[in-house]
Amino acid sequence: MKRNVLIIGAGGVAQVVAHKCAQANDRLGDLHIASRTLAKCEAVIASVQGKGAMKVPGVFAAHAVDAMDTGAVAALIRDTGAQIVINVGSSFVNMTVLEACIETGVAYLDTAIHEDPAKICETPPWYGNYEWQRRERCAQAGVTAILGVGFDPGVVNAYARLAADDHLDRVHSIDIVDINAGSHGRWFSTNFDPEINFREFTGTVYSWQNGVWQENAMFEVGQVFDLPVVGPQKAYLTGHDEVHSLSAAYPEADVRFWMGFGDHYINVFTVLKNLGLLSEKPVVTAEGLEVVPLKLVKAVLPDPASLAPDYVGKTCIGDIVRGVKDGAAAEVFIYNIADHKEAYEETGSQGISYTAGLPPVAAALLIADGTWDVGRMVNVEDLDPKPFLNLLNGMGLPTRIRDAAGDRALVF
Template identity: 75%
Template sequence: MKKNVLIIGAGGVAQVVAHKCAQNNDVLGDIHIASRTLAKCQSIVDSVREKKALKTGGVIEAHQLDAMDVEATKALIRKTDAKIVINVGSAFLNMSVMSACIETGAAYIDTAIHEDPAKVCETPPWYANYEWKRREEAEKAGVTVILGAGFDPGVVNAYAKLAYDDYFDRIDSIDIIDINAGSHGRWFATNFDPEINFREFTGRVWSWQDSKWTENRMFEIGKEWDLPVVGTQKAYMTGHDEVHSISQILKVPNVRFWMGFGDHYINVFTVLNNLGLLSEKPVKTAEGLEVVPLKVVKAVLPDPGSLAPDYTGKTCIGDLVKGVKDGKEREVFIYNVADHKQAYEEVGSQGISYTAGVPAVAAALLIATGEWDVKKMANVEELPPRPFLDLLGRIGLPTRVREGDDDRAL
């Protein structure tokens, strides 16, 4: 039986999710897209129709929804008979949408950790602050809730579990490396929601080292990495969602996340931050208007979705895993390379959105076929990685494994 899908959100990632759901609507059934701005949802519907992305004849519709309103979200789930909800809206929506799913019985998928708009960089492990508190509730309701099923978090969690299952007897460290070697041609822009983007980097950097939480400042620790396709790239240790689940679930003593930043980004970020323009706290103007500086910055920056037509270059994201196998030290890099231009040609989005959106659809397909329909809450590293990674290879994000001079497809 087909499983109708409700997509929450209408940004660049939602564009990818809608196209990929359409390409697989023989399994997923009717597709519904909902956000506060109906016109954005309709634009995605139009894009899917223009590209003739629907694999078989079927429904694809736009809806207006305030997803913070749990009752309204429940009503839309019931109206559309959605069996799977893919939440790619703001990270502020997660708990509300999850509540609607648990109460209606629809499976829930998201691509990033929940955030409280009033709090930045809470105490780790982050998942324990919100999502994990609802494990028992989800299992009691028999509802599948898959957390962080984007790329990072998501695919990199599956890479970690693959390494844990197949490549190592003991893992000593996992370094997750995220490099965007592409160019969008704008003077300054962020690749996803500027508000969420900046909030990631204005707080403390938490990493898991020697089996304890370690705190650093943003851009304090940088390192050059020699990577496939994109070459030598500078990346900085950054706090990130998957560190907080992999470290606790797989019990690896060292888990770190590294993201590539150019000097120009760092300079602009530093000036904005030092001026207080990245603050989430309201301020009053001389005219008596109350504004949130971070929201003003978001309003004047380019919409990340608008970057797609001119984006060129590639991304490289993967896990560098070190440990022991059969009594010998081993080092393996499990990774994917994505192309911005190819992503735009296929689904009308840039590569960052593509890498986040395709895995969420793969998760939906695995729920629909039963392989990941676990009837409880799970992070990706708690689920079988092979079906996920094999499916990703077929629908647009192939995995490669580099060990020494050997570099091959998974």
Template identity: 70%
Template sequence: MKKNLLIIGAGGVAQVVAHKCAQHNDLMGDINIASRTLRKCEDIIASIGQKGSMKVPGVLKGHALDAQNVGATIELIRATKSQIVVNVGPAFVNMAVLSACLATGAAYVDTAIHEDPLKICETPPWYANYEWKRRDECEKAGLTAILGAGFDPGVVNAYAALAKAEYFDRIDSIDIIDINAGDHGRYFATNFDPEINFREFTGQVWSWQNNQWTSNKMFEVKKEWDMPVVGPRTTYMTGHDEIHSLSQNLGVPNIRFWMSFSERYVTVFTVLKNLGLLSEQPIKTAEGLEVVPLKVVKAVLPDPSSLAPDYTGKTCIGDLVKGVKDGKEREILFYNVSDHKAAYEEVGSQGISYTAGVPAAATAMLIATGEWDVRRMANIEDLPPRPFLDLLDKIGLPTQIRE
């Protein structure tokens, strides 16, 4: 059993993790939230108070922290006696936070792959560039480090593991389909950190096809999927974290990721990219100021957490798995449908943050109970899927299965 939680980050996903863990603080113990900006932590704490999310009286405290500072993070973990760290800060801090966990013995959870701020779309498989290099270090220390514990990556990995364990003798393909059929009412905004969002789409699109890495350009390959509840939607094949672990761990020859984008998103993205405004490399203005174009774009766009009050509509995310069972071809869709308005009413965040934050909270709970306290580094598909999916059914992300 592990107790006391430190949440690193104070955006929309952190707000969901904090609310969900507060709803189960009899299990989780003390809850601490850390961010560069203390006010953001305090806003989440105020939201938890307004919603009455704390199950029992307990510690709920905010802290100012630069998570890139390993020493400061070690000090905070020890000061708060945190045994579980959920890292939902920018992907740039992952390795620093993991180092702090290795130094203190606190279990580590994240929701996205580590990124170097000056590198975009590195050589696949991406996990091998940073995280997997530290597998032996984690195993030697007996440290539980669970990677990619959001929805995609995360829940979709568990769907794939469930499909392999219980529904198929052979899997030929997995198409991961992410549809956001919601409307936030803004001319243009991203649903999570604009810098991370744009970085996902400015490089090559890597997919796993015929047991090898295949490269395309963004928006080069599109397909219409008719998904439950949200109906027909145009999607584009793009690269994504989960492809980089599933391709290595499950022995499936074809794994692709599809995401829906509106025509407006595609147009604005294309213009920004063609103008050089999505570059991660510093430039100098005529006045001699050094700026990073991508950070300037981020600064002028709406904060994703500000979208929540006006967001309507639903998301549908799932795995379409094709293969063979008992000598017969089989095709199954494993999926979840979530509602933006319902998410806001429950935890004060929009549905995209909700679908990422609830699985991270569930992972922390499973570490706390010992079911997923595996004392090594693991991706979600490395772990038994049933405890995870059963818990998600109970706390807000029920799985649907359509043959």
């Protein structure tokens, strides 16, 4: 049994994590949140208190920490008595936070793959460049480290495992489809950190097909998916974290990730890229000022957290898994529908943050009660998906399935 949670980060996803941890603090114990800026952590706690989210009276404290400093994070873990760390800070800090967890012997959770700020789109499989190199040390230390336990990656990995275990005898392909059919009313914005968002789309698009890595350019390959609730949506083959672990778990299957984009986003992105404004290499202005173009773009765009009050519409994220069942071709679509307005009313964050922030709390609860406290490093598809998806059903992210038998809620 593990108790006491330290949340790293204080953005929109962290706010959802904080609210959901508060709603389960009778099982999770003392709560702590830390980032470079103490005021942001205090604002998250004020939001939790303002909505009366704490299930029982208890500790929820704010701290300032440089998450790039392993020693500082380790000291904070010891000072707070945290036994579970939920890292929802920038993906640049993943390895320093993980190292602190290995050093202190506490459980580690994150929602996205590690990135080196000096590199874009490294050689696949991406997890092999950083996280998986620490598997042996986690096992030796008995540290549970669950990688990429947001929605995508995370819940979609569990959907793939569920399809393979319960719905198909053989899996031929896994197509993960992420559609945001919502609107925030701004002329242009990204739904999460612009720097991470744009980095994700400027590199090579890797997919796993026919047993090898396939390379494409962003927006090169697109198709229309007819989905429940949100209807027909254009999505593009995109590089993404879960492809790099699911391809190892299901090497005989094609694994692809598709993300929905409107023409307006693509046009703005293309102009910014062609003008060099998505570059991370510094330039010097006529006044002698050194500026990193990507950081300037980030500075002038709306803060993603500011989008939440005006966001309306829904998201649809799920897995189309094809293969063979009882000797015949079969297909299942396992998915979730989330609502931006409902997410904001509950947690003060929009639906993108909600879908990313709720799953690590469910995972923390499974670590707390021992179900997922496995004492080693894993990706979500390495674990039994049913306890996880069952918790999500009751916490705000219900799972549905569409197959030959129709469209229905999936209950365990």
